[in-house]
Amino acid sequence: MDAIEIQDLYKSYDGLSVLRGLDLRVPQGSVYGLLGPNGSGKSTLIHLLLGFLRPNRGTLRVLGQHDLALVRGRIGYLPERLRYHLHYTGREYLRYLGQFSDMAGPQLARRVADELDAVGLSAAADRRLATYSKGMLQRLGIAQALLATPDMLLIDEPTSGLDPAGQREILDLLGELRQRGHTIFLATHFLDEIDLLCDTVGILYDGRLAEQIDVPTLRAPGRSALLKLAHITPELQAQLAQLSPAVRSSGREIALQPNTPALQAQVLRALLDANVPIISLEPQSRPLEEIYMRVVRGEPGDQALEQAPPGMFVPPGHPDALAAAPPARRSNGDTLLRELLGRPDGEAGPPDSEQAKK
Amino acid sequence: MARSLSRTLRFTIFTLVEYTRSGRILVELAATTIFFYIFLRRWTSAPPPNYFFSTVALFELALSFYTSASIMALGDRPQGYLILARRVGRNGYLLGLYLAVLAIAVALYGLISLATALYNPVAGLTLAGWLAGTTPLLLNVALLSALLALMAPMVLPASARLTVLALIAVAFSGSLIGGQTLAGLPGPLVAVLSVLRTIFSTPLLPAFTGFELALSRDYSGLALAIPLAQFSLTLGLLALALYAFARREIIFSGA
Numbered sequence: 001m002d003a004i005e006i007q008d009l010y011k012s013y014d015g016l017s018v019l020r021g022l023d024l025r026v027p028q029g030s031v032y033g034l035l036g037p038n039g040s041g042k043s044t045l046i047h048l049l050l051g052f053l054r055p056n057r058g059t060l061r062v063l064g065q066h067d068l069a070l071v072r073g074r075i076g077y078l079p080e081r082l083r084y085h086l087h088y089t090g091r092e093y094l095r096y097l098g099q100f101s102d103m104a105g106p107q108l109a110r111r112v113a114d115e116l117d118a119v120g121l122s123a124a125a126d127r128r129l130a131t132y133s134k135g136m137l138q139r140l141g142i143a144q145a146l147l148a149t150p151d152m153l154l155i156d157e158p159t160s161g162l163d164p165a166g167q168r169e170i171l172d173l174l175g176e177l178r179q180r181g182h183t184i185f186l187a188t189h190f191l192d193e194i195d196l197l198c199d200t201v202g203i204l205y206d207g208r209l210a211e212q213i214d215v216p217t218l219r220a221p222g223r224s225a226l227l228k229l230a231h232i233t234p235e236l237q238a239q240l241a242q243l244s245p246a247v248r249s250s251g252r253e254i255a256l257q258p259n260t261p262a263l264q265a266q267v268l269r270a271l272l273d274a275n276v277p278i279i280s281l282e283p284q285s286r287p288l289e290e291i292y293m294r295v296v297r298g299e300p301g302d303q304a305l306e307q308a309p310p311g312m313f314v315p316p317g318h319p320d321a322l323a324a325a326p327p328a329r330r331s332n333g334d335t336l337l338r339e340l341l342g343r344p345d346g347e348a349g350p351p352d353s354e355q356a357k358k
Numbered sequence: 359m360a361r362s363l364s365r366t367l368r369f370t371i372f373t374l375v376e377y378t379r380s381g382r383i384l385v386e387l388a389a390t391t392i393f394f395y396i397f398l399r400r401w402t403s404a405p406p407p408n409y410f411f412s413t414v415a416l417f418e419l420a421l422s423f424y425t426s427a428s429i430m431a432l433g434d435r436p437q438g439y440l441i442l443a444r445r446v447g448r449n450g451y452l453l454g455l456y457l458a459v460l461a462i463a464v465a466l467y468g469l470i471s472l473a474t475a476l477y478n479p480v481a482g483l484t485l486a487g488w489l490a491g492t493t494p495l496l497l498n499v500a501l502l503s504a505l506l507a508l509m510a511p512m513v514l515p516a517s518a519r520l521t522v523l524a525l526i527a528v529a530f531s532g533s534l535i536g537g538q539t540l541a542g543l544p545g546p547l548v549a550v551l552s553v554l555r556t557i558f559s560t561p562l563l564p565a566f567t568g569f570e571l572a573l574s575r576d577y578s579g580l581a582l583a584i585p586l587a588q589f590s591l592t593l594g595l596l597a598l599a600l601y602a603f604a605r606r607e608i609i610f611s612g613a
Contacts, residue, residue, distance in 0.1 A: 047439075047608075050439075050442075050443050052439065052442065052607070052608040052609075053607050053608070053609075054607060069447065072443070072444065072445055072447060073444055073445040075443065077439070077440065077443040079436065079439055079440065081436055083435065083436040083437045084437060084440070085372075085376055085437050087375070087376055087379035087380055088375070088376075088379075096368065096372045097440065097441070097444060099365070099368045100365055100368060100369060100372075100441055100444040100445060100446045101444045101445050102361055102365070102445055144440065148444070
C-alpha cells in the first residue's frame with residue numbers, strides 16, 4: 001500500500017488553478033521530496049493531504065483511507081511558518097499536543113521528555129516558547145510532529161527562514177528520521193534538502209508533476225569535476241594527460257570532462273602516488289539543479305543527460321569507453337540518443353511526463 | 359465519545375490558559391471592575407433583584423460579545439493547524455473555543471455575583487432566587503455565544519454572514535425602523551416586512567423571553583419552557599456552526 005495516492009487532483013482558489021491534474025504516489029517507508037517554486041502549490045497539496053482543504057476534482061488517499069478524518073492523528077505535520085502558541089513552555093506545549101492525540105499519564109510525560117531530548121531542547125524545556133530562537137522553534141516543531149509516533153510525516157519547507165546553522169541542525173534531525181525509516185513527504189524549494197534527504201523527488205510545476213526522479217541516480221559523480229591541488233609538476237601533468245583526453249590541466253587545477261568513476265579513480269591514484277596534496281574535488285554540474293531549471297523554464301527535456309549513467313558519455317579513447325559502451329547494434333540511421341538509450345525505432349525524443357515519472 | 363469530550367475539554371483548558379497568559383483576560387477583568395464600581399457598588403441602599411439581573415444581563419451579553427470575538431480570532435490563526443492535524447478535529451476545535459468563551463462569561467458572572475453578595479447584597483434575593491434568575495441569564499449568554507461562533511469568519515463565508523445579519527436586521531426592523539418611517543412605506547411593503555419580521559423574529563423569542571424570565575424569576579405556568587427553548591436554540595445554532603465548519607475550507611487568516 002502506498003502512503004499517499006493522488007490521481008488527477010485539481011484544486012483552485014477563487015478561480016485560480018493551483019493544482020491541475022496532479023498524479024503522485026509515495027510508497028510507505030520512502031522519503032519523497034516535492035520540489036517547486038514558491039506558489040507552485042506545495043503547501044496547498046499538504047493542506048489537502050491533511051484535510052484542511054478539499055479537492056475540486058480527483059481522488060486522494062492517505063495511508064489507505066479516502067476519508068482523511070480517519071487518519072487524523074496518524075500523520076505528523078511540520079508547518080512551514082513558525083507559528084506556535086508562544087505563551088507555553090516547550091514541555092507544556094508538547095504535553096497539551098500529546099493530550100490532543102489521546103496520550104496521557106506517564107506515557108505522555110516519557111514521550112515528551114524523549115522527543116525534547118531527541119531534538120536537543122531538554123535544557124530549554126521549561127522556558128516559554130516566546131524566548132526560543134527560530135531554530136529552536138523549528139526543532140520543537142519536529143518534536144511535536146513525532147510526538148504521537150505517526151505513520152507518516154508531512155513536512156513543509158523545514159529550513160525556510162533559518163540561518164545556516166539552524167538549517168544544518170534541522171537537516172541533521174531530518175536525516176536521523178530518514179535513518180529510522182519514517183515515511184516522509186517533504187515540500188521544499190531547496191535542492192540541497194532533496195539531495196540530502198530524499199529517495200525520490202517530484203517537481204511540481206504548473207499544477208502538475210512535471211518530473212519525477214530517483215534521487216540516487218543523481219548522486220553519481222558529476223559529469224564534469226574539478227580538482228584543486230596544492231601543486232603539480234609538469235611531469236605529472238603530462239602523465240595525467242596520457243590517461244585520457246578528458247583530463248585537462250591548467251595551473252593547479254585539473255578538469256575531468258567528461259568525468260567517470262573509473263577516470264576519477266585513475267587520476268586520484270596518480271595524484272596520491274605522486275604525493276600531491278588535493279585541496280578539493282568538486283562536481284562542476286548539479287543534475288537536479290539542471291533538471292529543475294529546465295522544468296521551470298519550460299525547456300524540453302534531455303532524457304539522455306538525466307538518466308544515462310556517466311560511463312555512457314565518453315569520448316573516443318576514454319578509458320571507460322571500452323568497458324561501458326554497449327555492444328554495437330545494427331544501425332539503420334538511428335539517432336545517437338536512440339542508440340544510447342537502447343530503444344527500438346520511433347521511441348527516441350524528448351521524455352514525456354509518463355516516462356519521466358518512471 | 360468520552361475521548362472526544364475529553365479532547366474537547368483539554369482544548370478548552372488550553373485556550374483558556376493561552377487567553378489568560380496572553381493578558382487578553384485583563385480587558386474583561388477591567389471591564390468587570392468598572393461595571394461593578396459604577397452599577398453595583400453600594401451608594402445608598404441595597405439594589406433590588408430586578409436591577410441586579412437587568413444590569414448584569416446586559417453587561418454579560420456585551421462582555422460575551424467581546425470575549426467571543428477575541429477567542430474566535432484566537433482560533434483563526436495558523437497556530438490552529440497543528441491542533442487540527444491532531445485527533446481534536448474540527449468539531450472539538452470549534453466546541454473548545456465556544457466552551458472557553460462560556461467559561462470566561464460564567465466565571466466573570468460568578469465574580470460579579472460574589473462581589474455583590476459581599477459588598478452590596480441584593481435586597482431579598484435568596485440563593486434559590488439567584489439561581490432562578492441566573493439560569494435564563496446565562497442561557498442567553500450561551501445563545502449569543504453560539505450565534506457568534508456561527509458568525510465567525512472561519513466558520514461562515516462573508517456572503518453567508520451577511521445573509522444571517524440581514525435576517526437579524528429584518529427581525530429587529532420593528533425596533534430599528536421608526537413608526538413614522540414605517541407609515542411612509544408603501545402598504546404592500548409594510549405587509550411583507552411584517553410577515554418577514556414575524557418569521558425571523560420567532561427564533562429570537564427565547565432570548566427575549568429569557569431576559570424577562572431572569573427579571574421576573576417567575577416559573578409558573580409554561581415558563582419552564584423558556585429555558586428549554588433557549589437551550590434548544592443554542593444547540594441548534596451550535597449544530598449549524600459545527601456543520602458549516604466541518605464543510606469549510608480551513609484557511610486561517612489571523613496573524
